[in-house]
Amino acid sequence: MAKEKTFVEDVQRDLYDFRDEEIDFYRVDTGLTRDIVLQISEEKNDPEWMRDFRLKCLDIFTHSKMPPWGPSIDGLNLDNIVTYVKPKTGMAGKWEDVPEDIKNTFERLGIPEAERKSLAGVGAQYDSELVYHNIRAEVAAQGVIYTDIESALHGPYGDMIKDHFMHLVRPGEHPFAALHGAVWSGGSFVYVPPGVDVEIPLQSYFRLNAPGAGQFEHTLIIVDDNAKLHFIEGCSAPKYSVANLHAGCVEIFVGNNAKMRYSTIENWSKNMYNLNTKRVTVGENSAMEWVSGSFGSHTSYLYPMTVLKGDHSKMDYTGITFAGAGQELDTGMKVNHIGKHTTSSVNTRSICKDGGISNTRTSVVIAPNADESKSIVGCTSLMLDSISRSDTIPAIDVRNQNSDVGHEAKIGKISDEAVFYLMSRGISEEDARAMIVSGFAESVSKELPLEYAVEMNNLIRLEMVGAIG
């Protein structure tokens, strides 16, 4: 009944698949060598320790092996990836100063409008550099630092960055962490001082814009004791014929009695290899909340990890993944319970259609001293046809006798009866299916700020339309 009339990426991605002509941008040669890393370091005017760190990472990268598990990344040829593309402008404080073509791209993504709608600051990354950065006066007045990492490295927070940068995600962990350490560029640095409650969410919106360009942005967030922050990251990339790589890194440090929420909707073009590493460490009595939506990309490896270090710390993870034709999305989360009385609660949703593959990989570790800890993981999958595939791969490692751990996996499909029920009320088959899928995703969208929830529902709609002939 459901025959494919059009490929989603042929028509529906028009909204996001625009790119500007590349004009006199600075680019390094393709492929990764010591000279290239030094060139990047020099271009960015790195402090000495950062240059040495990059070289150390390159060394680790050249000696590392690709992981023996997970979806294939054979289509990724690192010699083809231009690691660093820099727009011709530097930082701009005012919207008027941003060049016209870059501005057009952002306008079409709705960034200034989003900012007007109660967002505290915009650090939008165009290729590998922040080109537009603004933070509302009242947030800065609270002592909150929100800037690009490059400038922060040379400012009063240079030492703080040195003490935290890739201390949580170590370059030796996997090849892409090492690669990231060697060629990272752009990203955000946020520091929320003790006791500061940042009431409005901070947002960073970045995207890729050059064929074959990898993006290695680094997000470093430090939320001090008794502080509170909501950070939103959203990505949308245009599509290209060459394989694209995204190997970003997010490190978040949450102090004691603090609260952090990290929300993201990622919508990569369908040739993207998205090999992203995100991690947080949470102090005593603190709470971490993840809200994560993964759309697009050719292949994704994404498992945000939480280290519940402090006693009575807790974590909530809500995530959704949508895999369509030709996509293999390997997503999930990891949590390590270290402190006593720590709790984690995980709710993942995955949707696959047109032969898409979605794997939900979760890992829960309860350390010997993490007494009286609790973890509950629920994974629900919705398969929209019989040629798609969905797997749940849980790992649970409990090292004490007094903790409580649960895992539940469910898989379903849309029943004809449900579709008929909605159709009998005057809703078309296409809309009925989209409605059911949006409803399935509601546990995630209701956690997002309104404009992101709307965008996510639009994405679901776009992915759904075209499946019915």
Next chain:
Amino acid sequence: MAATLEVRGLKAGVGEKEILHGIDLTINPGETHVFMGPNGAGKSTLGNAIMGHPAYEVTEGSITYGDMDLLAETADKRAKAGLFMTFQNPIEVPGITVANFMRNAIEMRTGERVKLWNFRKQVKEIANILTIPEDYADRDLNVGFSGGEKKKAEILQLLILDPELAILDETDSGLDVDAVRVVSKGIQEFQKKEGKSLFIITHNAAILEALEVTHTHILVDGRIVKSGGKELIDEIFTEGFEKYIEADKAE
């Protein structure tokens, strides 16, 4: 626009199995038709065939509504033309509230935006008539509803979506006395409006008491074996279907 429903020589079934062996039926605007008969006689099949359930295959005959050939249309188009059906087991749809669902359905059917404020007011009024709590509309569609709540929610939809011809498939089954009264009240509200037609499948006399019934049909083994007025209902409730079943067997 209210129109006349015409069913001619309808044969239909599920898979290989023919359930309806030739049904003729005319429902004019303003008429209320009650369908009675033993379990398995084909009452629900007839309702589903008219509404366009994909699992029920029509092998012969025609169904028209005004000048629309319903068999050529999918269920949503039939709904847009003015048809509606309540379900015996309404489907639970997580993540969509009853209110949003109804608003979407109206907007998709009419192509016009529904004003939120007026809509909330209308839902509130009807909820009051049906003596159902207002927060009903803010709960996910049928999710966690009791059997009675689901049936009431169907009647709420009937009154909000305001079709021309409503098929009520055992909307009263499994309800306690109070719930039957509420459901019956909702149906009366619908019936009061000009030109509305009803196709009621029921085993329950209580729900019919307060309704104006213009036609009664007795279905046995996929055929209408007897048609009449409201008096036929009384006959069935005093004497049962036996006489018609015997007659059917004798044929």
